[in-house]
Amino acid sequence: MAESLRTGPLDGVRVIDLSTVVMGPYAAQILGDLGADVIKIESPSDTVRVGRYHVTPGMTALSLNVNRNKRSVALDLKDPAQHEQALKLIDTADVLITNMRSAALHRLGLTYADVAARNPGLVYAHGQGFRSDSDRAGNAAYDETVQAASGLVDITRRALGTPVYLPTIIGDKVSALTIVYSVLAALLHRCCTGQGQHIEVPMTDTLLAFNLVEHLAGHEFEPAIGPTGHPRSMSKEHRARRTKDGLACLIPYTPQNFRDFFVAAGRPDLAADHRVNGATIDMADLDGLALLADECAPALTTAEWEEVCAKHSIPMAPVLELEHAHEDPYVSDGHLLEPVVHPTEGPIRTIGIPVQFSATPASIRRLAPVPGQDTAEVLAELSGH
Numbered sequence: 001m002a003e004s005l006r007t008g009p010l011d012g013v014r015v016i017d018l019s020t021v022v023m024g025p026y027a028a029q030i031l032g033d034l035g036a037d038v039i040k041i042e043s044p045s046d047t048v049r050v051g052r053y054h055v056t057p058g059m060t061a062l063s064l065n066v067n068r069n070k071r072s073v074a075l076d077l078k079d080p081a082q083h084e085q086a087l088k089l090i091d092t093a094d095v096l097i098t099n100m101r102s103a104a105l106h107r108l109g110l111t112y113a114d115v116a117a118r119n120p121g122l123v124y125a126h127g128q129g130f131r132s133d134s135d136r137a138g139n140a141a142y143d144e145t146v147q148a149a150s151g152l153v154d155i156t157r158r159a160l161g162t163p164v165y166l167p168t169i170i171g172d173k174v175s176a177l178t179i180v181y182s183v184l185a186a187l188l189h190r191c192c193t194g195q196g197q198h199i200e201v202p203m204t205d206t207l208l209a210f211n212l213v214e215h216l217a218g219h220e221f222e223p224a225i226g227p228t229g230h231p232r233s234m235s236k237e238h239r240a241r242r243t244k245d246g247l248a249c250l251i252p253y254t255p256q257n258f259r260d261f262f263v264a265a266g267r268p269d270l271a272a273d274h275r276v277n278g279a280t281i282d283m284a285d286l287d288g289l290a291l292l293a294d295e296c297a298p299a300l301t302t303a304e305w306e307e308v309c310a311k312h313s314i315p316m317a318p319v320l321e322l323e324h325a326h327e328d329p330y331v332s333d334g335h336l337l338e339p340v341v342h343p344t345e346g347p348i349r350t351i352g353i354p355v356q357f358s359a360t361p362a363s364i365r366r367l368a369p370v371p372g373q374d375t376a377e378v379l380a381e382l383s384g385h
Contacts, residue, residue, distance in 0.1 A: 013035070023127045086110075
């Protein structure tokens with residue numbers, strides 16, 4: 001991977017990543033994938049660099065997945081000389097991403113007002129757990145607290161019978177994507193007007209808005225005409241099905257889907273069921289039909305179902321086992337998990353870029369750096385700026 005190669009729609013944009021953990025770093029990495037020059041100002045205390053899976057201390061699996069396409073600069077912001085160097089770097093930037101709490105930003109003189117006075121065209125994206133004008137503004141926020149405060153834990157409680165957290169840091173990652181599209185919109189505005197601006201992305205607000213798209217449901221109306229919760233998603237029967245030899249997502253949606261599904265399973269009698277012979281499927285019949293589908297799914301292998309479902313346009317996908325993701329033809333053909341050799345970590349797998357641009361292709365130009373790896377290079381550029 002040639003480090004000098006710069007491609008992508010954001011070629012020429014400089015991003016300062018002054019964030020820790022996942023939300024901010026993941027957002028900055030995506031901007032880097034899109035061609036931006038991302039400079040990460042960090043200290044080795046970032047918790048994402050401490051974890052179980054690593055070869056070199058500070059180079060955990062998670063850090064490798066949120067820090068590629070960046071240059072790492074180690075600066076102690078409490079040291080006056082290094083603090084000034086950080087400010088000079090921010091002066092050269094188009095975008096700053098941070099998730100520091102407001103009190104720390106004020107203490108370090110890194111609020112939007114502070115840096116915009118020096119760089120008025122800066123797009124300043126601040127990710128935080130809760131809205132700054134709320135009584136929770138200064139509270140510590142982790143993905144689990146955000147899942148709870150956004151109603152997601154209530155959704156899992158109602159659907160699964162127990163208030164579990166989703167086993168993925170969805171609040172961090174959805175908020176990272178929100179930072180990305182917000183930054184891109186602000187850059188477009190600046191292109192038209194020359195004006196920078198402050199962007200606030202509260203994780204709780206972001207995930208609540210995300211959850212409510214389908215789950216506001218009957219409470220969309222005032223007065224409410226039904227409960228919250230999307231019926232299909234909330235059903236206890238909404239799950240992958242066991243085929244003859246494995247697991248698959250087999251989800252007949254339309255009456256015709258169900259009839260074709262039942263015939264393929266060797267149950268033409270069920271294709272005559274009144275519940276699948278109307279214009280649509282009645283939501284009240286979903287659970288009963290789901291149980292019938294569970295009974296029929298073991299009639300064929302996963303590969304046989306894939307062929308049947310493709311022929312009849314029935315929604316279907318085999319369940320991907322993450323342990324074998326790198327062996328899956330869809331994953332390998334799409335370069336979604338690629339073997340590479342990291343300069344310090346040796347052979348690793350890197351997650352591919354899922355978006356394809358016809359004119360300005362995104363690229364992986366640099367693998368994740370060791371903390372402070374690029375300090376001398378970046379500061380030398382700064383002195384010649």
